[in-house]
Amino acid sequence: xxxxxxxxxxxxxxxxxxxxxxxxxxxxxxxxxxxxxxxxxxxxxxxxxxxxxxxxxxxxxxxxxxxxxxxxxxxxxxxxxxxxxxxxxxxxxxxxxxxxxxxxxxxxxxxxxxxxxxxxxxxxxxxxxxxxxxxxxxxxxxxxxxxxxxxxxxxxxxxxxxxxxxxxxxxxxxxxxxxxxxxxxxxxxxxxxxxxxxxxxxxxxxxxxxxxxxxxxxxxxxxxxxxxxxxxxxxxxxxxxxxxxxxxxxxxxxxxxxxxxxxxxxxxxxxxxxxxxxxxxxxxxxxxxxxxxxxx
Numbered sequence: 001x002x003x004x005x006x007x008x009x010x011x012x013x014x015x016x017x018x019x020x021x022x023x024x025x026x027x028x029x030x031x032x033x034x035x036x037x038x039x040x041x042x043x044x045x046x047x048x049x050x051x052x053x054x055x056x057x058x059x060x061x062x063x064x065x066x067x068x069x070x071x072x073x074x075x076x077x078x079x080x081x082x083x084x085x086x087x088x089x090x091x092x093x094x095x096x097x098x099x100x101x102x103x104x105x106x107x108x109x110x111x112x113x114x115x116x117x118x119x120x121x122x123x124x125x126x127x128x129x130x131x132x133x134x135x136x137x138x139x140x141x142x143x144x145x146x147x148x149x150x151x152x153x154x155x156x157x158x159x160x161x162x163x164x165x166x167x168x169x170x171x172x173x174x175x176x177x178x179x180x181x182x183x184x185x186x187x188x189x190x191x192x193x194x195x196x197x198x199x200x201x202x203x204x205x206x207x208x209x210x211x212x213x214x215x216x217x218x219x220x221x222x223x224x225x226x227x228x229x230x231x232x233x234x235x236x237x238x239x240x241x242x243x244x245x246x247x248x249x250x251x252x253x254x255x256x257x258x259x260x261x262x263x264x265x266x267x268x269x270x271x272x273x274x275x276x277x278x279x280x281x282x283x284x285x286x287x288x289x290x291x292x293x294x295x296x
Contacts, residue, residue, distance in 0.1 A: 162193030
């Protein structure tokens with residue numbers, strides 16, 4: 001459990017959970033689509049009065065929405081039709097109706113941006129290093145995996161393995177990839193270029209090289225990888241479905257399935273402390289909250 005001081009320091013994050021942007025973004029989308037607006041900026045120029053939706057009052061709607069303009073931009077595709085850039089299916093794996101598909105894509109991107117900020121506000125007061133260390137002696141896993149983009153690997157001063165063998169493997173393969181004659185996770189912490197992309201592998205007792213042992217802080221916090229910006233509440237509006245990818249008029253279209261959930265990782269101290277607030281956030285966004293244990 002968090003201390004009284006940690007809970008007090010978490011209030012800005014809790015305030016954001018209680019007032020999600022997504023209901024306002026959806027309202028703005030309907031106003032844009034049904035109004036005489038050429039661009040979203042035209043709508044924001046007149047959206048100056050307080051508005052209320054789903055029981056939440058937004059005093060400065062235009063100012064709140066402005067940082068999310070890029071995420072909302074796909075609404076303009078309905079008034080200005082363009083070739084499809086992705087495939088979105090419902091839970092029944094039937095193609096989603098156009099507006100539902102559009103809403104799900106916009107929702108995923110709005111939630112991703114907002115939850116990055118909320119997670120940062122809640123994570124800081126915890127002083128927790130759970131995401132930055134390998135399994136302890138009492139945990140069942142042999143290693144923890146931190147997914148990385150290729151351009152993020154340079155942030156970590158670790159050995160790299162990205163030869164023909166690693167490029168043909170994944171961390172979950174059985175038998176495991178051998179490195180130096182032993183399973184990869186029996187070696188020191190390292191960066192691996194797998195078949196499905198790069199990741200940092202933290203074996204038992206290891207730690208991220210950017211974790212400051214004295215302060216418990218991150219040495220590269222302003223430049224930290226994308227995955228480190230989103231512990232431990234995730235948007236799960238859409239789920240990538242590579243098996244349904246296809247080519248269309250010479251272009252590659254990635255496929256997604258609508259899940260309409262918020263996923264929170266139960267290992268995290270602030271998720272345990274604020275589970276009711278997280279569930280409330282999901283419900284205000286019209287989504288199902290899911291709590292999952294990640295490390296055992």
